[in-house]
Amino acid sequence: MAYAFQTRIELECADGFYPRSDLSTYQSDDFELRLGDLHYRDVREYAVGRNTSAGWQERRDATNDPLPVTRVWTDFLPQQEVERVVPARSDGVEFGMEALARAAVSGAEAVSAALDSLPELYAEWRRGQEGMMTGLAPRRLKTGQALLEKVDTAGSRIRDGIDLLKRDTVAREAFGLMNTAMAMANRRREAVIQKKLPGDVDPPTWRPFQLAFVLLNLVGVTDRNSGEREIVDLLFFRPAAARAYLGLAAYAIVLRRLRGSGVLGAGISVIMRYTLRLLTPLVSSARSNSCGPMMTMAGRRLANGRSRLDSGWAAQPHRTIQPRNSSDKDAATTWLKRYQSRPKTKSPVPLKACPWCGEPFKPESFHFTPNRTAPQNLVLKCENAECDFTRDRHLPVLVVDEPIYRRLPAFLIATVDKFASLPWIGKSGAFFGHVDRYDPDKGFFGAYGPGEGRPFGNGHRLDPPDLVIQDELHLISGPLGTVAALYETAIDLLSSRPGLHGLIRPKSSLRPRPSEGRRNRSQPCSIVRRRPYFRHPASTVPTASSPGLCHRHESQPASTSVWRVRIAGLNSSFFGACRPCWQARRH
Numbered sequence: 001m002a003y004a005f006q007t008r009i010e011l012e013c014a015d016g017f018y019p020r021s022d023l024s025t026y027q028s029d030d031f032e033l034r035l036g037d038l039h040y041r042d043v044r045e046y047a048v049g050r051n052t053s054a055g056w057q058e059r060r061d062a063t064n065d066p067l068p069v070t071r072v073w074t075d076f077l078p079q080q081e082v083e084r085v086v087p088a089r090s091d092g093v094e095f096g097m098e099a100l101a102r103a104a105v106s107g108a109e110a111v112s113a114a115l116d117s118l119p120e121l122y123a124e125w126r127r128g129q130e131g132m133m134t135g136l137a138p139r140r141l142k143t144g145q146a147l148l149e150k151v152d153t154a155g156s157r158i159r160d161g162i163d164l165l166k167r168d169t170v171a172r173e174a175f176g177l178m179n180t181a182m183a184m185a186n187r188r189r190e191a192v193i194q195k196k197l198p199g200d201v202d203p204p205t206w207r208p209f210q211l212a213f214v215l216l217n218l219v220g221v222t223d224r225n226s227g228e229r230e231i232v233d234l235l236f237f238r239p240a241a242a243r244a245y246l247g248l249a250a251y252a253i254v255l256r257r258l259r260g261s262g263v264l265g266a267g268i269s270v271i272m273r274y275t276l277r278l279l280t281p282l283v284s285s286a287r288s289n290s291c292g293p294m295m296t297m298a299g300r301r302l303a304n305g306r307s308r309l310d311s312g313w314a315a316q317p318h319r320t321i322q323p324r325n326s327s328d329k330d331a332a333t334t335w336l337k338r339y340q341s342r343p344k345t346k347s348p349v350p351l352k353a354c355p356w357c358g359e360p361f362k363p364e365s366f367h368f369t370p371n372r373t374a375p376q377n378l379v380l381k382c383e384n385a386e387c388d389f390t391r392d393r394h395l396p397v398l399v400v401d402e403p404i405y406r407r408l409p410a411f412l413i414a415t416v417d418k419f420a421s422l423p424w425i426g427k428s429g430a431f432f433g434h435v436d437r438y439d440p441d442k443g444f445f446g447a448y449g450p451g452e453g454r455p456f457g458n459g460h461r462l463d464p465p466d467l468v469i470q471d472e473l474h475l476i477s478g479p480l481g482t483v484a485a486l487y488e489t490a491i492d493l494l495s496s497r498p499g500l501h502g503l504i505r506p507k508s509s510l511r512p513r514p515s516e517g518r519r520n521r522s523q524p525c526s527i528v529r530r531r532p533y534f535r536h537p538a539s540t541v542p543t544a545s546s547p548g549l550c551h552r553h554e555s556q557p558a559s560t561s562v563w564r565v566r567i568a569g570l571n572s573s574f575f576g577a578c579r580p581c582w583q584a585r586r587h
Helices: 031-039 097-106 108-115 117-131 138-167 169-194 208-222 241-259 277-298 332-341 401-407 426-432 478-494 522-527 572-581
Strands: 007-017 053-056 069-075 232-235 270-274 311-314 366-369 377-380 411-415 437-439 443-445 467-471 497-499 502-504 507-511 533-536 561-567
Touching (some): 031 138, 097 169, 108 138, 117 138, 138 169, 138 208, 138 533, 169 208, 169 241, 208 232, 208 241, 208 507, 232 241, 241 270, 270 478, 332 366, 401 426, 401 443, 467 478
Parallel strands (some): 007 561, 232 533, 270 411, 270 467, 311 411
Antiparallel strands (some): 007 069, 053 069, 437 443
């Protein structure tokens, strides 16, 4: 008896192997399956394997016509070429953040000159997509027409967002401040990475899909009675997607402060939810970096009694400042004492360095206010004397639950396990605007703090959150997804208020992983109990040279032993009979 390890079976046929096309999706009533059929209509399968992948090499002649595939093989380590997505640019559209900020200050005509070409270019691209549908089979043509309707909707929403900026002075000011904030944050981040001064790095710019995402959501965020508030927007793009929804979040935060009178413009404007606690430290630094410039502007352009702009990070176990009992090891004071005595232990905050200048945090960077004897908050101060957040100017980051309930940061980052505590902690009602009193030193109070603070007057309360962002949506699956959906529904209801034309809900934006399965579009609607959803960027009608997410297979043999079978002539019926032995699809 002999054994062979790391072998590869290889078949050769001079006449070529016949490809197999899966026509079951073409006849399907499921739109998602028909969409896959349209996207991969030019992809052919020449072999499949059982407990292995299969490989082949497609070739073309001088006129780019396909040549017969004469060789297929098993492949335990397949290789796939993934084409890079390069954003399109146009000289007629202004993508520079600082230039857009200046245009917003200049007025409606400057905004029109900077952005009006974007929907026109989008319409031109749409006409090109329509031309790709020539020669499609009837059912594929119907699917393609449905995609073009989505493209038309996207173009219309982008145009509506630009028109809003031209006619609404407050929205235009918020858009300008948002661009200024994002530009400051990006300059600072690149300066730390490149070890240069912020003024020496390249001017920050939007990618086209990022700016388009902000523009098509402006109406829904600005107009609380707009029907677009009911739309769940899916940001379906992997690289640099965070900048898109952070820009929208910055716009919502600044708009709320501009509209509100005094402290009535305060409260949580944006809630960003994450499924797993471990993910949040990876993103908290970037979010704090974006909130930093807004806090700086709060002391300049957004003065006049408006509250400061903070970001809250609710994912650590720090529920209280002081320990509740002798066994409480998660209180901020206990944690900080342990960290300062043993710096190699885990830091009491998720940030390792100042998000503004990049200076590493030290045990001396953490302070209790107003004093260590009777602390009410844990603050971070950069040790870099040239940083904007040093000495008496601490970073706008809240990391302990108690101050978060009282201070109500403009931007709240939290994980599902924190939302599970909502029914047990009455103070959490403040997240959704249920406060009617304010103390400049202590913060906001509602039913949980009778007698604390001064009433707003006239029965006023803070507004509920304006924007809800669910990042890393693909992690909500299985039993976790079932439980998380309950909290999503509750949070959506708690963030809603009765309006003149029905229930006013927060704008909802979700970001799934682009490589998720075909059901990832209907899942968000079920989670947040809303029917309409809109994917951005909208799906297209790909050509043979750009078949969606599937790229040409260029696998090379990597096994040490090769069993070759040369076949003089092989018809499709024989190969079809062999296919049950090659069951698993190649990846």
